[in-house]
Amino acid sequence: MAPIFNYRVGALLGKEFGQIRRDRRLALVLILPPTLQLLLLGFALSATVTNIHLGAVDDSRTDESRQLVATLSESKSFRLVRYYVSIDRLGDAISRGEVDAGVVIPYDYDKDLQRGRTTTVQFLLNAINANTAAISQGYAEGVIESYNAGLRAGGLHASFEPIGAQDYSHQGQAQLHPAYLYNPGLKDSWFIVTGVLGMLLILNSCLVASAAMVKEREAGTMEQLLMSPAANSEIIIAKVVPLFVLLFMTAILGAAVMKLAFGVPFHGKLLLVLSAAALCILSGISIGTVNSTFAKSAGQAQLMAFFINPPLASTSGALSPVEAMPKWLQAFTVVNPIHHFAVIARGSMLKGSGFADLWPNFLGLLAITLVLGSVSVWRFRKQLS
Amino acid sequence: MRRIFAQSRKELTQIVRDWRTLTLALVLPLALLLLVSSALSLTVTDLPIIVQDLDDSPASRDFIDAFRASITFHVVAWPVNKQPQQALVSNQARAVLIIPDHFGRDMARGLDAPVQLLIDASDANTAKLIAGYSNRIARAFHKTAGSSQADPVQAEIRFWYNPGRSSKKFLAPGIFVLALSMFPCLLASLAMAKEGEQKTILQVYVSSITAHEFLLGKVLAFMVVAVAEFLLMLIPMFTYFGLGIAGDPTPFIVATVLYAFCVASFGIMVGAAIPNQAAAIQAVSFGGFLLVFLLSGLMFPIANIPAGIRWISFFVWGRYYIDIVRDAMLQGGGWPATWYKVAMVGLIGGIFYAIAWLTMRRMQLET
Numbered sequence: 001m002a003p004i005f006n007y008r009v010g011a012l013l014g015k016e017f018g019q020i021r022r023d024r025r026l027a028l029v030l031i032l033p034p035t036l037q038l039l040l041l042g043f044a045l046s047a048t049v050t051n052i053h054l055g056a057v058d059d060s061r062t063d064e065s066r067q068l069v070a071t072l073s074e075s076k077s078f079r080l081v082r083y084y085v086s087i088d089r090l091g092d093a094i095s096r097g098e099v100d101a102g103v104v105i106p107y108d109y110d111k112d113l114q115r116g117r118t119t120t121v122q123f124l125l126n127a128i129n130a131n132t133a134a135i136s137q138g139y140a141e142g143v144i145e146s147y148n149a150g151l152r153a154g155g156l157h158a159s160f161e162p163i164g165a166q167d168y169s170h171q172g173q174a175q176l177h178p179a180y181l182y183n184p185g186l187k188d189s190w191f192i193v194t195g196v197l198g199m200l201l202i203l204n205s206c207l208v209a210s211a212a213m214v215k216e217r218e219a220g221t222m223e224q225l226l227m228s229p230a231a232n233s234e235i236i237i238a239k240v241v242p243l244f245v246l247l248f249m250t251a252i253l254g255a256a257v258m259k260l261a262f263g264v265p266f267h268g269k270l271l272l273v274l275s276a277a278a279l280c281i282l283s284g285i286s287i288g289t290v291n292s293t294f295a296k297s298a299g300q301a302q303l304m305a306f307f308i309n310p311p312l313a314s315t316s317g318a319l320s321p322v323e324a325m326p327k328w329l330q331a332f333t334v335v336n337p338i339h340h341f342a343v344i345a346r347g348s349m350l351k352g353s354g355f356a357d358l359w360p361n362f363l364g365l366l367a368i369t370l371v372l373g374s375v376s377v378w379r380f381r382k383q384l385s
Numbered sequence: 386m387r388r389i390f391a392q393s394r395k396e397l398t399q400i401v402r403d404w405r406t407l408t409l410a411l412v413l414p415l416a417l418l419l420l421v422s423s424a425l426s427l428t429v430t431d432l433p434i435i436v437q438d439l440d441d442s443p444a445s446r447d448f449i450d451a452f453r454a455s456i457t458f459h460v461v462a463w464p465v466n467k468q469p470q471q472a473l474v475s476n477q478a479r480a481v482l483i484i485p486d487h488f489g490r491d492m493a494r495g496l497d498a499p500v501q502l503l504i505d506a507s508d509a510n511t512a513k514l515i516a517g518y519s520n521r522i523a524r525a526f527h528k529t530a531g532s533s534q535a536d537p538v539q540a541e542i543r544f545w546y547n548p549g550r551s552s553k554k555f556l557a558p559g560i561f562v563l564a565l566s567m568f569p570c571l572l573a574s575l576a577m578a579k580e581g582e583q584k585t586i587l588q589v590y591v592s593s594i595t596a597h598e599f600l601l602g603k604v605l606a607f608m609v610v611a612v613a614e615f616l617l618m619l620i621p622m623f624t625y626f627g628l629g630i631a632g633d634p635t636p637f638i639v640a641t642v643l644y645a646f647c648v649a650s651f652g653i654m655v656g657a658a659i660p661n662q663a664a665a666i667q668a669v670s671f672g673g674f675l676l677v678f679l680l681s682g683l684m685f686p687i688a689n690i691p692a693g694i695r696w697i698s699f700f701v702w703g704r705y706y707i708d709i710v711r712d713a714m715l716q717g718g719g720w721p722a723t724w725y726k727v728a729m730v731g732l733i734g735g736i737f738y739a740i741a742w743l744t745m746r747r748m749q750l751e752t
Contacts, residue, residue: 037675040675040679040694041679043690043691043694044679044680044685044689044690044691044694045679045684045685046685046689046690047427047509047510047685047689048509048510048689049686051688068538094545095716095717095718095722096718096721096722097708097718097722113537113538116537118537118538118539119537119538119539120538120539120540120541121538121539121540121541122541122542122543123540123541123542123543124543124545125542125543125544125545126545126546126716127544127545127546127547127548127550128546128547128554128555128711128715128716129555129686130426130427130428130547130550130551130552130554130555131427131428131510131514131552131555132686133544133547133550134428134514134517134550135510135513135514135517137517137542137544138513138514138516138517138520138521140540140542141517141520141521141524141540141542142517142520144538144539144540145520145524147538148537148538151537151538152537173492173497173498173523173527174448174488174492174497174498174499174500174523174526174527175497175498175499175500175523176500176502176519176520176523177499177500177501177502178502178504178515178516178519179501179502179503179504180504180506180512180516181470181473181503181504181505181506182473182505182506182507183506183507183509183512184506186506186509186512186513187509188509188510190507190509191507191508191509191510194507211663297662298662298663299575299578299579299662299663299666300405302662302663302666302667303405303406303409303571303575303666304405306409306413306567306571306666306670307408307409307413310417310421310674311416311417311420311421314420314421314424314425315420315421315424319425319684320424320425320426320427320684321427321429321508321510321511323429323430323431323432323479323511324426324427324428324429324430324552325423325424325426326423329420329423329424343476346507346508347474347476350507351473351474351505351507352474353474353475353476357474357475357476358475
């Protein structure tokens with residue numbers, strides 16, 4: 001068996017690199033859009049909920065009720081847009097999208113407070129966006145809770161003395177102190193960009209590889225390659241290596257963008273992320289190669305990529321947490337290279353996990369790459385013979 | 386008029402003859418709708434957490450049971466001799482609840498007992514949800530344990546339009562619009578670019594057909610494709626996703642026809658401007674997919690986009706149609722809430738058509 005990198009591979013490599021060097025557009029297409037997409041996706045996709053437009057119906061019209069509305073709008077979460085005269089008007093405003101949330105204060109609000117009776121304030125949330133609604137609910141409850149604590153402490157209203165407070169035996173409360181590890185600033189972009197890099201690597205490797213493979217066939221130069229003394233495997237290696245080098249540069253550039261534009265900390269070893277990226281690129285190239293063997297032209301190959309990539313990307317957990325998917329879809333993430341990359345990148349960069357923690361994902365990624373690689377070689381050979 | 390219909394018939398025949406385009410036109414939108422709408426949800430349930438109970442008293446066990454009973458969390462076993470953070474690092478849990486020593490004693494004495502909750506915040510949104518859910522569980526625990534002092538003010542929260550807070554109901558209209566923005570215009574741009582690539586466009590130039598007749602014929606054909614997709618996708622929308630028509634359906638129907646016109650014109654415009662199939666696909670995947678996916682409020686609110694790029698969303702046609710679909714299926718605001726969005730869809734479609742017409746006219750000889 002001849003060594004894998006012999007003079008024939010060298011010559012073919014020279015040819016491939018030469019073609020890429022002359023085709024400036026390819027290098028540009030490979031480097032520029034992924035970087036831009038990473039920036040755009042990282043900045044544009046954010047689930048943060050701030051400045052919820054709040055409408056208020058204040059039937060009480062007292063200092064106490066105005067104070068509650070003020071407390072709500074003082075928090076960064078809510079912004080008071082205007083008062084409405086009736087709950088119907090508020091409902092119309094929510095339906096028109098003028099406000100996203102409404103608070104309704106009953107007419108006996110201050111009287112109940114002064115008598116020490118529990119009073120109920122109604123919140124109306126536009127729950128079309130389930131996630132925003134869940135988070136707004138948390139905000140509203142948090143604000144009311146701290147408002148209550150203020151009332152009890154007597155800081156705001158000395159007049160509030162619960163009737164019979166001394167009657168029942170006072171029992172302590174469990175106070176939950178949440179600590180946000182690994183991302184104390186709760187930046188959404190860190191989650192998005194770590195996943196999106198894997199998505200872009202697969203997407204671009206797939207597109208570029210299928211374009212490169214189809215080009216040879218479209219131009220009719222495939223037969224010339226076959227007639228050369230190089231073996232099939234050598235042709236494949238020579239095709240893959242230059243693409244790999246270019247795509248790997250994209251990955252490094254992506255990591256740089258993460259660090260510089262989004263301030264993602266690199267707690268773990270960069271080597272882990274880069275080797276995961278390398279495996280991702282290889283599986284992407286394999287997908288592209290298999291894809292190209294089914295297509296007759298560059299247009300068709302790109303069209304076929306539409307069958308593969310959007311489902312692969314959206315079910316990977318790159319943009320949304322895996323736990324939120326239905327159980328049957330969660331099972332499929334095991335065979336999704338983007339999923340493994342996202343777990344590795346998040347683990348290594350944000351949490352500082354090492355290989356000992358991430359080996360299952362590496363194993364998965366490696367297995368996927370090997371399987372896809374073998375399938376692509378098999379399909380490619382079949383097409384050659 | 387007859388020439389317009391003849392042109393459309395020719396396009397539709399071409400689509401039906403190619404299995405790839407036909408699946409692309411009819412099957413893929415459906416698959417995408419079903420798959421992606423369930424996959425992109427953000428509201429998590431059944432999150433693994435681990436509990437370190439350093440107190441091991443009846444009170445602490447009751448408190449843990451409150452967490453165990455919720456559908457949001459499931460408690461995973463964790464050996465006592467291992468650092469709890471290790472579970473977060475190795476992705477075996479999303480949060481750690483640590484109950485300190487003397488928890489039960491403090492509670493009985495009437496002191497407030499602090500409980501630590503370590504949350505893996507590498508996913509910030511999920512972290513916020515975890516904090517909100519746990520607070521709610523703790524509050525409910527106090528209520529049932531009867532230990533709570535009466536809250537002076539109680540918040541009663543109502544969820545309108547989507548009381549079950551189902552993510553699917555929010556995402557399905559978005560993906561529905563995404564599929565409608567992608568596939569018809571992809572096909573349209575391919576058909577148009579093909580004419581340029583294979584030079585069959587020259588036959589059009591020398592024939593007596595006018596630019597308007599030619600373009601309208603093509604646009605009409607792909608409007609038919611879009612409406613067919615629309616009807617096909619309505620089936621899972623009404624059954625699997627449990628959506629329905631809320632309120633007046635007329636703005637929705639008008640907007641759908643205009644949107645079909647808008648996406649078909651966009652595809653034709655791209656195809657006319659870029660007579661190369663591969664490049665046309667890339668342009669459409671940028672306009673039809675990326676812009677509509679990112680800048681239309683499909684997944685995340687538009688208000689969260691940084692102001693520097695938010696203005697772009699003003700021109701993104703999908704944005705208006707998503708609002709219209711959500712309104713029609715969930716809110717039921719009718720014409721007062723949506724009239725200007727309907728108008729915007731029509732206006733943007735008109736602009737696309739005008740640009741396509743200008744490119745065509747420039748190439749055609751004056752008669």
